[in-house]
Amino acid sequence: MTTSATPPQSVSGPADPVAVLKSRSYVVLVVLGAVIGVPVASIAYFFLQAVAKVQTEVYDNLPRDLGFHGEPLWWPLPWLALSGLLVALSIRCLPGTGGHEPSEGLKTGGPPVEPIQLFGVAAAAFATLSLGAVLGPEAPLIAIGTGLGVLAVHLVKRDAPPMAAVLIGAAGSFAAIATLLGSPLVGAFLLMEIAGIGGPMMEALLIPGLLAAGVGSLVFVGLDDLTGFGTFSLAVSHIPVVGSPTGAEFLWAVVIGLAGSVLATGIFRVARILRAVVETRRVLITPVVGLAVGGLAIAFAEGTGRSSSNVLFSGQSALPTLVQQAAGWSAGALVMLLACKALAYALSLSGFRGGPIFPSMFIGAAGGIALSHLSGLPMIAGAAMGIGAMSAGALQLPMTSVLLPSVLFVSDSLELMPVVIVAVVVSYLVAVRINPSPAPVPVASPPVSAANGGG
Numbered sequence: 001m002t003t004s005a006t007p008p009q010s011v012s013g014p015a016d017p018v019a020v021l022k023s024r025s026y027v028v029l030v031v032l033g034a035v036i037g038v039p040v041a042s043i044a045y046f047f048l049q050a051v052a053k054v055q056t057e058v059y060d061n062l063p064r065d066l067g068f069h070g071e072p073l074w075w076p077l078p079w080l081a082l083s084g085l086l087v088a089l090s091i092r093c094l095p096g097t098g099g100h101e102p103s104e105g106l107k108t109g110g111p112p113v114e115p116i117q118l119f120g121v122a123a124a125a126f127a128t129l130s131l132g133a134v135l136g137p138e139a140p141l142i143a144i145g146t147g148l149g150v151l152a153v154h155l156v157k158r159d160a161p162p163m164a165a166v167l168i169g170a171a172g173s174f175a176a177i178a179t180l181l182g183s184p185l186v187g188a189f190l191l192m193e194i195a196g197i198g199g200p201m202m203e204a205l206l207i208p209g210l211l212a213a214g215v216g217s218l219v220f221v222g223l224d225d226l227t228g229f230g231t232f233s234l235a236v237s238h239i240p241v242v243g244s245p246t247g248a249e250f251l252w253a254v255v256i257g258l259a260g261s262v263l264a265t266g267i268f269r270v271a272r273i274l275r276a277v278v279e280t281r282r283v284l285i286t287p288v289v290g291l292a293v294g295g296l297a298i299a300f301a302e303g304t305g306r307s308s309s310n311v312l313f314s315g316q317s318a319l320p321t322l323v324q325q326a327a328g329w330s331a332g333a334l335v336m337l338l339a340c341k342a343l344a345y346a347l348s349l350s351g352f353r354g355g356p357i358f359p360s361m362f363i364g365a366a367g368g369i370a371l372s373h374l375s376g377l378p379m380i381a382g383a384a385m386g387i388g389a390m391s392a393g394a395l396q397l398p399m400t401s402v403l404l405p406s407v408l409f410v411s412d413s414l415e416l417m418p419v420v421i422v423a424v425v426v427s428y429l430v431a432v433r434i435n436p437s438p439a440p441v442p443v444a445s446p447p448v449s450a451a452n453g454g455g
Contacts, residue, residue, distance in 0.1 A: 021203065029164055033171030033208030034215050036152050040145045040175040041216030045223045047122070047144070048137060048180075052317075054130035059309060073301060076132055076294035076308055083131035084290030087352050088283040090124035098124030099143050102135055102356055103271040103349040106194050106395050113147035115154075121147070124353035129314070133293060134344045135354025136314035138177055142191070142355075145176025170205065171212035178216030181357070182407035186400065188213055193397040236320045239380055242412045245419045248376030253385050253419040256371065257426025260364060260389025264427070265434055267342055268394065271349035278351040286351040293344045300340040304333045311340045314354070315362025319408070322362070326369045326379050334370035338363060356394050361404060364390030384409050384416045385423040392427040396435075401428070 058079055063071045091098040096117025113121065125140035149172025153160045170191070177187040188210055278285045297308035310318060322329075329337075345359045368386025372379040384405040391401035401424045406413040 021207075029167050030208045030211060032152070032156070033149075033168055033212045036149050036168055036172055037175035037178075037212035037215035038219055040148050040172045040212070041178055041219035042223065043148065044141050044145065044176040044178075044180075044216070045220055047126070047141070049227075051126060051129045051137065054126075055132075055313065058131065059312075071308070073298055076297045076312060077291055079131045080133065080290035080294040080312075081287040082290075083127050083133055084287035084351065085283070086127035086131075087124050087133075088286040090120055090127065091353070092282060094120030094123060096120040098353045100139050100353070101275075102139065102352070102354055103268060103275045105268065105356060106139070106190075106397065113143050113150070115147060115151045118144060118147045118151075121353075128348070128352040128354045132297070132312040133290065133352040133354065134312065134314065134341065134348040134359050135352055135356070136316060136358035137355060138180055138190075138357050139355030140353065141176040141180065142173045145172035145174070146170070148172050148176075167205065167208045171208040174209035174213040175216030175219075178213045179220045181404065182410075184210070184213035184217045186403045186407055189403055190397065190400045193400055236323050236408050238324060239409060239411065240378075242378055242380050242415045244415060245381070246376070249378070249381055249419050250422060252371070252377045252382070253422035254426055256368060256382070256385045257389045257392075257423040258430060259367065260386065260423065261393040261427040261430035261434070263342065263363070263367070264360065264390055264393025265431055267346045268349065270346040274347065274350035282351070289347050289351045293347050296340045296344045296347075300336055303336055306333065306337075310337055311344050314358035315341070316358040319358070319362050319365055322365060322369070323380070323383055326372075326383070329369065331370055331373040334366055334373075338366045338370060341366065357391065357404075360390045360394040361387045361408075364388070380409060380412060381416060381419060384412075384420050388420040388424040389427040392424045393431040396428060396431055398424050398428045 059071060063075060087098060096113065099121035121140055121143050128135055129137055146169045149169040150165050153165050153168045173191055174188060178184050181187050181190065191209065278289060297311040300311045301308040341363050345363065364386035365383040368382035369379055371377055372382035387405045387408065388401050391404055392398055395401060402421055405420050406417060409416055
């Protein structure tokens with residue numbers, strides 16, 4: 001997938017970073033980035049709220065309104081078929097091919113999101129996220145934030161230099177995911193790793209984004225207080241205290257790291273194979289893919305007696321509940337959850353539009369909790385290592401993959417950090433080795449890269 005803020009080679013030439021930081025125009029851009037953070041974060045907040053509202057109406061309220069006692073077993077099928085049709089039509093008929101290509105992971109490169117493409121990105125993502133496909137909101141939000149930032153620059157000054165579009169586009173993406181991953185800093189690390197920001201110009205590139213992320217975080221908190229809708233950030237409360245890591249846990253970290261990299265690589269390889277089939281007749285095949293996702297959810301519900309929502313959706317809101325209620329899950333039910341969610345994830349990656357982070361985290365947590373039924377692995381440690389390993393294997397972003405379980409299990413983060421690092425490093429190295437080498441990124445890349453891959 002092509003996503004994120006900025007390829008560094010487009011802005012990190014021979015410019016003196018100190019001179020840039022001291023320049024008056026740079027200060028103006030920093031202020032503009034902070035200002036842009038307010039509307040971008042507001043749009044992101046209400047987009048997420050609209051997705052959550054439709055999910056609740058379709059899967060919780062509508063069955064009751066129609067006289068059913070709970071959700072009928074077949075209920076996901078028509079909605080996922082509809083989701084596939086809407087996504088396929090968005091990709092085919094609207095500008096921008098519906099946004100990034102999720103089966104390619106999180107990478108830099110690709111053309112910028114143009115203002116005319118924003119509606120197509122939002123439409124495809126909304127149909128994906130609200131009706132049950134197994135993808136997350138982070139990549140569409142990055143695309144929307146970047147596109148809105150670039151649009152703002154062009155509205156303020158149509159002939160603005162490329163650096164201005166780079167900085168404000170990046171600031172928009174920072175603001176859009178300000179609290180989605182639990183902390184503005186986690187979102188900042190994610191965007192830094194995706195874009196490969198480094199070198200002497202790193203501070204100049206990061207300052208507007210960090211400020212926009214801080215402003216965006218305040219906007220999310222303020223809108224939550226104002227509307228009472230609720231927050232969208234990660235956190236698991238009321239979890240047992242873990243002690244210092246043991247030798248057995250370090251051995252488990254190696255095992256989980258290996259398993260996470262192999263599973264994540266397998267999911268994405270299957271997704272890319274299926275994507276080639278979907279692209280031949282997208283409008284016809286994508287609804288069929290949706291039906292297959294619904295079938296997996298039905299099989300899980302029938303086999304375990306639990307809600308199909310455990311398989312559907314990104315897993316963002318279900319992950320804390322899974323961890324908190326882990327004692328009530330049998331090993332068999334967890335293995336079935338892992339298998340059905342992984343297959344549904346691969347199917348969703350092949351034809352829908354969304355991000356890969358939250359499904360990877362959920363699958364990693366389910367796998368780690370399942371392994372905790374064996375000797376020497378506490379449940380929380382297993383879940384944390386599973387999240388880190390699956391994230392590293394799927395995203396190939398090691399720093400972000402270490403931070404995600406740390407934010408999720410913040411009360412135990414210091415004790416969990418050593419074993420999470422081992423699991424992440426093992427998973428990352430194995431995933432890099434067994435994945436095909438990526439095509440080289442052209443030197444003459446566009447000034448701003450946003451989530452806008454091919455379809």
